[in-house]
Amino acid sequence: MFLRWLMSAFVAFILLLMTGTLVPVNRDFRQTPDGIQVFVVSNGVHSDLVLPVREPRTATNWLQKLDNAAVVTKFERYEYVGFGWGNEGFYLGSYGGQYPGLGNTLRAALPSPTLLHVDFYKNAPRLGERVVPLLVSEVQYRQLAAFVEQSWQPDSAGRPILLTAAGYTPDDFFVRARGCYHILRTCNDWTNQGLRTSGLRAALKAPFAASVLYQARRAAKKPPGRLPTN
Template identity: 85%
Template sequence: MAAFVAFILLLMTGTLVPVNSDFRQTPDGIQVFVVSNGVHSDLVFPVREPRTATNWLQKLNDSTVVSKFGRYEYIGFGWGNEGFYLGSYGRQFPGLGATLRAAFPSPTLLHVDFYKNAPQPSERVVPLLISEAQYRQLTAFVVQSWQTDSAGRPLLMNAAGYTPDDFFVRAKDKYHLLRTCNDWTNRGLRTSGLRAALKAPFAASVLYQARQASKKPPRQLPTD
């Protein structure tokens, strides 16, 4: 019982303990967004980022996707339990069975969501200006999260998402109680040198640390 209580306390207090607490936004950096729908959290990027020569349409490498989303400006990624994602079609909440199975190692998907314009900052949308190096690390984290075919292309699992603007690709790693959708977002921020939570069981955990980072003054660039 004591171990269980300690585990719950770690989950809850981990939200308040920052990792990479010295992170500062980069003046004139590349803008990315941490976005939540209240339950899940996503990482949102420009579809095309010229300074790092990043083009997500090229990375997805699918002619239908390129044709359909070529005029969109931003793209979001969220990782999660396959059964939970697919059980949420039609704005339904997955059944008890899917919820219980998600507590144990289970298959995962990446939810890919396109935006015609930049997300607007709000209670659930936090913009961050990051360096080119941090951007490359964060994009690499996402790319390393999807499964690929023999040609190195991500495996589209389902071309139809919840709306005309999203779809799913098959992801790596297993989802379980200690590795959740919000933990994935948090790990992406942490491993890229951005401020993150020690543990992020909830979307609010991710947003809290991202918002604290956004409030810090940008780091000072060296002067001549």
């Protein structure tokens, strides 16, 4: 009897999560004509926010914010940078294309330490099924940038704490992050929260990358809003 109840509760929980995917937040969001282009990018499991390395209208420079001489020298000619938040064990257990072991998978369901994955792009991400471009206003971009910056764990000087000099490729690395990862707070929830708190269309609940992409695609298909008139 208890096992049957447990299975029913689990199915109800999954249905609740999936329903959250279909319920939009900020449903009135419209892209900004001539706005700042950002991207929502996924590898099918995980999702990232990809932003311009330098954004002059908002005076945002991610190389300055990262404040690491080696990073500045290495990536000064790159145009975009991606940010993704997630479970430390999963990230570090994925080196060499490996899938994290059962232990890391089970521990990820409980509150556990997190990292911010920083991935540089020489050019804008190539458009495809798992890449959604959005044009956002200066205000929305500032909010999105603030969300990302508040997600890393700063040192005593306010700089992000670099964990590794290289990640999965020569173009990425990890920094210490704030917050705990658990079954109700996944990497895709983080991406979704960044969109939602910045006024962009997002899902009510986004445990999966498909949840994030679904609402981002809906936002991208809507015609841009009108420019303000004097």
